[in-house]
Amino acid sequence: MSTSSPAPTRARLHPAAVVALATGGVIILGAIAFLVWLLTAGQTTPNAAATDKLVQWQQVFKTYRDANGGLPDVAAGGYCLGTGFPVGAGGTPNCRDYDGNTFYTEEASAPLMQALATTGPLPEGVSAPVRGTVGPYAIVDDAGIHLLTAEDGTCEAPAVEVWNDGGGLFICQILLER
Structure with missing residues (x-):
């Protein structure tokens, strides 16, 4: 079985x-x-936001140029673009290397901001600081006005790299020629 x-x-x-x-x-x-x-x-990434801020300032300068026949007549040097920068060296709100030796103050930037404000409202806010550098800021020289900001890594178009520290800080520029 x-x-x-x-x-x-x-x-x-x-x-x-x-x-x-x-x-x-x-x-x-x-x-x-x-x-x-x-x-x-x-x-948006911090880099894209920083470049967007530069593009906004580029438009402000173009509007000023269209209305006045040229770029603002200010002394050669560095200027903060906007307000709200962190308080740094000297106990003042600064752009560029705000807590280092190579900074520009919001207060000294007032003549440029007043000139640009004659054509309309100005962009607000600042970009995210990168390794102690914050923008946007401008350098005025014989070539024109260099609109600059700090970005973490490569620059976003239409801004182009003009300097980097080899450690992640990239200074990105849009140039307004005279």
Whole structure:
């Protein structure tokens, strides 16, 4: 007499259960994809925001040039573009190397800001500091006006690199020629 046990039977899901599980999986994957998109959509990098600020200032200078036939007549040197810079060396709000030796003060930048304000409202805010340097700022010389900012890593177009410290600080520029 042989004793054989019945062969095990495989449990089968009802077709409706299979459809429900597949639909649930698709919904979960869709929700995850939507959350990833929601968290990343519309965010700009600090570099893109810094370049956007330079482009806004470029437009202000172009508007001034169109209205007055030239760029603002200010002394050669460095100027902060805007207000709200961190308090640094000398206990004053400064741009460029705000807490170092090569800074420009908001206060000394007032003549340029007043001239530019004659054509309309000025951009607000400052860029994120990178390794002790913050922008936007301008250097006025015989070539024109150099609109500059600090970026972490390579410069975003239309700004171009004019200097880097080899450690992540890149100085990016838009040049307004005379």
